[in-house]
Every structure is written in C-alpha cells, then in structure tokens.
Amino acid sequence: MSEIVSAPADQPVTLSEKTLGSIAELRGRYEDPRAALLPVLHVIQAEHGHLTLALERAVADAMEMPLTKVHEVVSFYTLFRTEAEGKLQVCICQTMSCMLRGARELLTHMRVKYGVGPGETTADGRLTVHAVECLGNCEAGPMAQIGDDYFGPLTPETLDEILEKR
C-alpha cells in the first residue's frame, strides 16, 4: 500500500508537481477534461487517504471547475472518504445473499476480535470496517472487499488469514 500523505482539513493545500502531472495526464484522455474528475479524485484519495474540503478546493482549481461540483461528486459516491480512516478498508457485503451465507458472522467477528463495527477504525489505525451493499459476486458470498481485492466465500478464519497477510 502506498504511503499516505496527511493533509490538514482546514488549510489550503498545494498539490505536488507529480499530482498535477497526473491530473493533466488524466484530463488529456477526455474530450471534455472535466470528465476526468472521478479518476482524479481517486488519485488524490490514494495519495492523501481521504478528501478534505481543502483538497476538494485544490482539485476544483486544478480541474478548472466550481468547488460545488467537486463537493457534489465527493459527497455522492460512498467510495470517496471524507474522514481519516484506517490504512486497510475491510468492506463486508451486507446485502441479502451474503447475509444469508454468513456476513453477519463476519461483522460480529470483526467486532469481537478487532473491536470495530461498521464505520469504525481500530485503535492502531490499521483497519476500518464498512458494511457495504452488493459487491457483485453473490454466489461467492459472504464477500468482502479488502483493499483493492475481493474475497469470498469467507469465514471468520479465512478473513483472519487474509488480514494477517496485509
């Protein structure tokens, strides 16, 4: 996992030359450069861990679009984080198929073994747990997205094994 650069929430942020280069490259892929907003936000989130208002402002400047437009997108998509979270995101599917196949057991296990429920981060900042909607692989439930990878069917034991290797 890449190093996370912390960004104070209320102070202006200057994006690095490297980041500005990535934004320019992404903008160049689209006929309307503003269409690059989603991939640009992913780049910024990967770099900073989450999206503060100051970062949204810096993105709006770099994308030459209103801050309100950037904020709208950030607040609409749950895949964008506006609060500091753990280094590893553990997203457990809570939709019906996975619930029937043991998702509740996984969530209970996270609470009992790691002390965290949905929306919470371990005290050491290592893990944040999310209860999410269908991950699109219902027949392999219970499913979880851990970091950028998908796993299922999971048991508390296989979940532990995966988390130990991360």
Ligand code: FES
């Ligand atoms: S219900 Fe969990 S992956 Fe679809």
